[in-house]
Amino acid sequence: MFASISSAVLFGAEGQPVNVEVHVDKGLPAFNVVGLPDESVRESRDRVRAAVMSSGASWPRHRITVNLAPSRGRKTGSGLDLAIAIGVLVAGGSIPIESVRNLAFIGELGLDGSLRPVPGVAPMAGALGDAELVVPIGSALEARVVALGRTRPAAHLREVIEALMGDLPWPDREPEPLPVADEPVSDLSEVRGQPLARRALEIAAAGAHHMLLIGPPGAGKTMLATRLRGLLPLLGRKQALEATMVHSAAGAPLPPSGLVQRAPFRAPHHSSSAAALIGGGSHSLRPGEISLAHGGVLFLDEIAEFAPKVLNGLRQPLEDGTVRIDRSRMHAELPANVLLVGAMNPCPCGGGAPGACQCGDAALNRYVQRISGPLLDRFDLRVNVNRPAVDDLLDDQPGESTAVVAARVAAARDLAWMRQGGVNSELVPAHLEQFAPLESSARLLVRHEIEHDRLSGRGYHRVRRVARTIADLRGEPSEVVLEQDVAMALRMRASIGRPSAIGRVA
Amino acid sequence: MIPSGGFVAALAGFDQMTIARLKWLLAERTPEQAFAMATGALAVSKPVASLFSRYPDLAARWRAEGKRHTPERSWQRCVDAGVAVVMPGDTQFPAQLLDDPRCPAALFVRGDLDVLDARRVGIVGTRNATQRGRETASEFGYELAVAGVVVVSGLARGIDGAAHRGALAVEGSRPVAIVGNGPDRPYPRQHADLWAAVAERGALISEWPPGTQPDAFRFPLRNRILAALVEVVVVVESRERGGSLITAREAAERGVEVLAIPGSLHSRASAGTNQLLRDGATPATDVTDVLVALGLDQRRAGRARFDSRPRPRDEELSLLEACRGEPRTIEGLLLLFDMSIAETAMGLARLERGGWLRETGGWFEAVDQWADLA
Numbered sequence: 001m002f003a004s005i006s007s008a009v010l011f012g013a014e015g016q017p018v019n020v021e022v023h024v025d026k027g028l029p030a031f032n033v034v035g036l037p038d039e040s041v042r043e044s045r046d047r048v049r050a051a052v053m054s055s056g057a058s059w060p061r062h063r064i065t066v067n068l069a070p071s072r073g074r075k076t077g078s079g080l081d082l083a084i085a086i087g088v089l090v091a092g093g094s095i096p097i098e099s100v101r102n103l104a105f106i107g108e109l110g111l112d113g114s115l116r117p118v119p120g121v122a123p124m125a126g127a128l129g130d131a132e133l134v135v136p137i138g139s140a141l142e143a144r145v146v147a148l149g150r151t152r153p154a155a156h157l158r159e160v161i162e163a164l165m166g167d168l169p170w171p172d173r174e175p176e177p178l179p180v181a182d183e184p185v186s187d188l189s190e191v192r193g194q195p196l197a198r199r200a201l202e203i204a205a206a207g208a209h210h211m212l213l214i215g216p217p218g219a220g221k222t223m224l225a226t227r228l229r230g231l232l233p234l235l236g237r238k239q240a241l242e243a244t245m246v247h248s249a250a251g252a253p254l255p256p257s258g259l260v261q262r263a264p265f266r267a268p269h270h271s272s273s274a275a276a277l278i279g280g281g282s283h284s285l286r287p288g289e290i291s292l293a294h295g296g297v298l299f300l301d302e303i304a305e306f307a308p309k310v311l312n313g314l315r316q317p318l319e320d321g322t323v324r325i326d327r328s329r330m331h332a333e334l335p336a337n338v339l340l341v342g343a344m345n346p347c348p349c350g351g352g353a354p355g356a357c358q359c360g361d362a363a364l365n366r367y368v369q370r371i372s373g374p375l376l377d378r379f380d381l382r383v384n385v386n387r388p389a390v391d392d393l394l395d396d397q398p399g400e401s402t403a404v405v406a407a408r409v410a411a412a413r414d415l416a417w418m419r420q421g422g423v424n425s426e427l428v429p430a431h432l433e434q435f436a437p438l439e440s441s442a443r444l445l446v447r448h449e450i451e452h453d454r455l456s457g458r459g460y461h462r463v464r465r466v467a468r469t470i471a472d473l474r475g476e477p478s479e480v481v482l483e484q485d486v487a488m489a490l491r492m493r494a495s496i497g498r499p500s501a502i503g504r505v506a
Numbered sequence: 507m508i509p510s511g512g513f514v515a516a517l518a519g520f521d522q523m524t525i526a527r528l529k530w531l532l533a534e535r536t537p538e539q540a541f542a543m544a545t546g547a548l549a550v551s552k553p554v555a556s557l558f559s560r561y562p563d564l565a566a567r568w569r570a571e572g573k574r575h576t577p578e579r580s581w582q583r584c585v586d587a588g589v590a591v592v593m594p595g596d597t598q599f600p601a602q603l604l605d606d607p608r609c610p611a612a613l614f615v616r617g618d619l620d621v622l623d624a625r626r627v628g629i630v631g632t633r634n635a636t637q638r639g640r641e642t643a644s645e646f647g648y649e650l651a652v653a654g655v656v657v658v659s660g661l662a663r664g665i666d667g668a669a670h671r672g673a674l675a676v677e678g679s680r681p682v683a684i685v686g687n688g689p690d691r692p693y694p695r696q697h698a699d700l701w702a703a704v705a706e707r708g709a710l711i712s713e714w715p716p717g718t719q720p721d722a723f724r725f726p727l728r729n730r731i732l733a734a735l736v737e738v739v740v741v742v743e744s745r746e747r748g749g750s751l752i753t754a755r756e757a758a759e760r761g762v763e764v765l766a767i768p769g770s771l772h773s774r775a776s777a778g779t780n781q782l783l784r785d786g787a788t789p790a791t792d793v794t795d796v797l798v799a800l801g802l803d804q805r806r807a808g809r810a811r812f813d814s815r816p817r818p819r820d821e822e823l824s825l826l827e828a829c830r831g832e833p834r835t836i837e838g839l840l841l842l843f844d845m846s847i848a849e850t851a852m853g854l855a856r857l858e859r860g861g862w863l864r865e866t867g868g869w870f871e872a873v874d875q876w877a878d879l880a
């Protein structure tokens with residue numbers, strides 16, 4: 001007897017449909033799985049067999065061959081267990097073949113027959129079209145967010161067998177609520193003082209400008225960066241689905257709704273490998289932190305301490321908003337549209353007021369070189385963050401709340417969308433004159449910087465993009481960027497290391 | 507025939523050569539003989555024999571060094587770099603150094619040592635200077651040069667460079683620099699223009715031959731030469747354990763008067779100078795104090811520089827005044843005035859554009875008319 005059961009596997013953050021083909025024929029009892037199975041698929045043989053026995057069904061005493069089609073590509077994960085078990089029972093004649101028509105099965109089996117959730121159910125469900133989907137109850141919510149067809153949450157293999165044999169109705173259990181992701185978002189009002197840095201957060205959120213925070217230890221760079229999350233708009237439907245797929249694929253916690261809607265915030269440690277940050281790795285193709293931050297903030301604290309190779313790997317994804325992974329016979333694309341926030345000390349000793357730095361020239365140069373060049377170019381905003389003044393810490397007046405600032409951010413984003421159909425950080429030089437013209441006094445200010453060798457060509461475009469966002473945040477639709485907007489933008493281009501005698505080029 | 511300066515230059519460039527060792531080699535020997543002794547071609551003198559016996563590897567090391575630093579090549583380097591080798595027996599050798607307890611064995615000089623016949627003031631200070639400190643150094647350098655005084659400094663980053671730039675801004679001035687590495691190797695590299703200008707107009711002096719790297723240990727050594735060559739030392743800014751305090755001590759030991767510029771109690775860059783003042787150094791609040799210390803007529807010729815900057819007004823003036831006493835951040839300024847962050851940023855941008863303020867690392871410092879030289 002022969003059976004073909006629909007299931008899916010995960011590749012990167014994409015699901016790929018798999019047909020589990022099972023042959024049961026006369027011969028010595030045996031159980032083989034072919035179709036490039038990896039270690040975990042082979043292990044599933046033992047789980048499947050034990051689970052079937054535990055469910056009270058009979059295991060065919062014949063030669064059983066399982067083929068995973070298409071045979072191309074490496075099958076990964078334990079999510080095929082349920083489909084294999086059902087295939088064996090159908091091919092062995094225990095379950096009528098008509099009952100599995102237009103059904104798909106995803107889930108890992110325990111030895112006792114229990115159904116266990118696996119990572120990546122959301123993208124897998126997305127790959128299965130409108131099939132009715134049998135999933136572990138722990139995966140039901142994320143499956144429902146994506147699946148086009150009906151989902152059938154089940155707790156045990158026995159329930160599935162009974163429903164397929166028509167003995168009992170589908171259990172259709174209530175989906176288990178997901179473990180709560182880190183939902184409470186810290187509020188901006190908790191930041192005391194720091195008016196310049198607060199302003200920078202608002203500008204970063206409104207224009208989607210990558211931001212580098214430069215300040216001594218204890219200046220509150222991390223506290224500020226975490227507040228950026230609440231300022232970003234909720235993800236749109238498409239981006240939310242993409243983010244959910246990535247979270248599901250990585251086995252990262254999902255919010256109670258199952259859909260990632262709030263901008264993610266990821267803060268990988270500076271010892272992270274390229275695989276952990278960008279994704280890939282030898283064969284599992286787990287999404288990296290940059291994809292988990294899709295639609296939100298990727299925060300790299302102590303950015304100068306990351307391995308240069310790892311930072312270099314960020315360049316292409318930042319450019320394209322996508323991570324591309326090529327393996328011998330497979331290509332995966334993972335979404336990676338992030339707002340990058342870096343934080344670093346101004347110099348190895350921490351710096352401070354003028355004259356406080358004690359670093360030698362050589363040490364300082366080595367430090368500066370770690371974060372110079374193409375990656376540094378990506379930061380439209382470079383902000384000096386100082387320890388808050390004592391008066392500010394004593395002041396009980398809370399600053400503006402996240403909600404107030406987020407409303408301004410949303411309005412500014414709307415202005416940019418209406419004007420140029422995108423965020424200001426994506427304004428290319430050719431469009432600056434059209435979308436961000438300068439009033440004449442603003443032009444004088446910029447020209448002075450250039451004439452004094454304190455503004456490079458790239459820095460010039462950065463200042464103009466940022467000034468456009470600052471103008472949008474004023475709230476009054478203003479075609480022209482004013483002198484005050486440029487003056488503020490000029491405060492957002494701190495340099496690293498010691499300025500040269502002529503000042504600084506940024 | 508290679509001049510004997512080539513032999514000295516070669517020897518001084520040897521690995522593990524110190525001033526004391528060089529002097530032992532040259533004691534009662536010609537440079538040619540000293541080179542032959544050091545490289546094993548000639549029987550060694552008594553002090554050198556004892557040196558070799560204490561450091562067993564040294565003889566072999568120097569034999570190898572003699573192949574690397576040949577007198578021919580070393581001399582050619584001096585010629586190429588326009589460097590003269592001057593030894594205590596030579597007529598040009600600065601008389602101030604002859605009776606010094608730690609007289610150099612040789613000097614490698616670009617420029618003209620005759621400039622040391624004029625009145626001489628050393629201006630020294632920290633490399634990590636504040637804007638204000640650099641401006642003061644430039645002002646003193648300029649005013650002293652106007653008064654015809656030779657400004658002597660170390661060409662380092664910070665105070666040194668600013669003092670030299672101030673002095674060089676005066677037409678016909680002849681500043682002197684004492685450097686800690688080879689006179690052909692501008693260090694820091696940003697000061698290459700200053701090195702060239704000092705060598706061209708005054709004198710650039712080193713104890714080390716062309717090609718010598720700027721190793722950390724050489725800098726304290728050059729401070730003693732600077733202290734010995736001047737009549738007055740002015741310390742503009744110094745850390746609590748800064749190298750300029752070494753210069754001040756070297757000066758005091760030689761009976762050279764030390765002046766220090768009083769600074770803010772809160773500024774790290776003035777911790778050392780304030781300590782000098784507590785220890786009895788003379789406060790210098792303007793150049794007149796230095797001229798008095800030199801015994802010069804303190805009525806200065808009216809060659810004041812013209813300040814062409816447009817005067818700030820209203821809020822801008824308030825912002826500027828606030829940054830005069832000490833550096834301020836934009837956050838600090840927002841606490842002082844009832845201005846929005848946009849207005850403040852605008853005022854600061856205009857003051858920067860007008861040349862009244864300079865920003866470093868988020869801190870704003872008032873800039874005086876000496877800023878372009880600082």
Ligand SMILES: [Zn+2]
Pocket residue numbers: 347348349350351356357358359
């Ligand atoms: Zn430092």
